[in-house]
Amino acid sequence: MSTDSAIRWTHRALPLVTGCDYEGPGCRSCYAPRWAYRFSHHPNAQLAARYQGTVAKTASSRIVWTGHVRYNDQVLHTLLLVSRRKQLRWFISRDGDLFHSQVTDAQIARVFAAALLRPDQQLILLTKRATRARSFLADPGSAALIQDEARRLLEEVPEKKRCLLAQHRLQEFGTSNSILPMANVVVGFSAEDQRRFDERWVEFREIAAAGWMIATSAEPLLRPLLLPSDYLALGDRVWLIVGGESGPTARPVHPAWLRSLRDQCVPAGVLFFVKQWGVFTEVALAGAVQANILAGTTTEELVGYARDCIVVWPDGRSAVPERSAPWWAAQRFGADRETVRPGEGAVLMRRVGVASAGYLLDGQDWDRSPPLPAAA
Numbered sequence: 001m002s003t004d005s006a007i008r009w010t011h012r013a014l015p016l017v018t019g020c021d022y023e024g025p026g027c028r029s030c031y032a033p034r035w036a037y038r039f040s041h042h043p044n045a046q047l048a049a050r051y052q053g054t055v056a057k058t059a060s061s062r063i064v065w066t067g068h069v070r071y072n073d074q075v076l077h078t079l080l081l082v083s084r085r086k087q088l089r090w091f092i093s094r095d096g097d098l099f100h101s102q103v104t105d106a107q108i109a110r111v112f113a114a115a116l117l118r119p120d121q122q123l124i125l126l127t128k129r130a131t132r133a134r135s136f137l138a139d140p141g142s143a144a145l146i147q148d149e150a151r152r153l154l155e156e157v158p159e160k161k162r163c164l165l166a167q168h169r170l171q172e173f174g175t176s177n178s179i180l181p182m183a184n185v186v187v188g189f190s191a192e193d194q195r196r197f198d199e200r201w202v203e204f205r206e207i208a209a210a211g212w213m214i215a216t217s218a219e220p221l222l223r224p225l226l227l228p229s230d231y232l233a234l235g236d237r238v239w240l241i242v243g244g245e246s247g248p249t250a251r252p253v254h255p256a257w258l259r260s261l262r263d264q265c266v267p268a269g270v271l272f273f274v275k276q277w278g279v280f281t282e283v284a285l286a287g288a289v290q291a292n293i294l295a296g297t298t299t300e301e302l303v304g305y306a307r308d309c310i311v312v313w314p315d316g317r318s319a320v321p322e323r324s325a326p327w328w329a330a331q332r333f334g335a336d337r338e339t340v341r342p343g344e345g346a347v348l349m350r351r352v353g354v355a356s357a358g359y360l361l362d363g364q365d366w367d368r369s370p371p372l373p374a375a376a
């Protein structure tokens, strides 16, 4: 699906909000600070300015958020300029969180304003700040704020350049108060484990009840997830994207977690999308070796895999395959340094990189996505 975005489930990814704060274990290997650091040193001054002050390098050469958040107004102009011949999916805010506390309500409203002006484009908003998302969408004042921002946004784009559709839309919705929910906006939350899923679903349940299409990004998936019945009952009004982690400190995803989510979603009609395995792939072991590992009777056979492999249990624990494994292996994988007694459900996974690990689950590409809006 991807056109100019490296993210498989979207066509375009915009750096509207840049800079963030860490918000739970899913943020540990966040790619965005490294990305932001690179761009903040870009020779193109306009591009570099979008990231200035958002990241810093520590004494130990780690790249971390500074806590400063930028909102790059002009990024949304792209949406108003895109041709009517293209119906695209836009991931808003690739390098930050739209619902971060440093982003104002008017700035959030501006995104919905862009969606209002271009009903032929689909906007995907993902957040870890579910409470803020719910309170913005439930606020009776938000519709008027969005309409004000739509007028302002349109005026910022030269008349000759802006798509005519946007102009017509402004006249069409006038002062109508019934602009929410928007059929071309998918609002969603990230959920790396059950606790975060449950906490954020409490808020998003209300958003779903108000008629919005919901997305969940279970990436990086760090633990198994059991989806609640009222979530599954929404069927194809829910889009679940799952994926393993990437980057130098990536953690593995147990294959059973992906299979379980597929088996929960598909019968319920929930749109199920596997983005990537991450950097690890399951090692196919010879039958006898696998049997020994599953029985937990021996670890001898695993010793040869110590340099680039990791054992993962269904509950999320992981370990390098021997007590004497080099210290860097334990540190690199964030694993417990212990004698491996794999036992039931453990799998051996090898670090092969994102491209080699791919995204097929049991040989199938799971790529169901919400339908794009019709051409207008």
Ligand code: SF4
Pocket (backbone or CB within 6 Å): 020, 021, 022, 023, 026, 027, 030, 031, 032, 095, 096, 097, 128
């Ligand atoms: S909320 Fe998103 S952008 Fe912010 S640190 Fe976490 S993963 Fe990165």
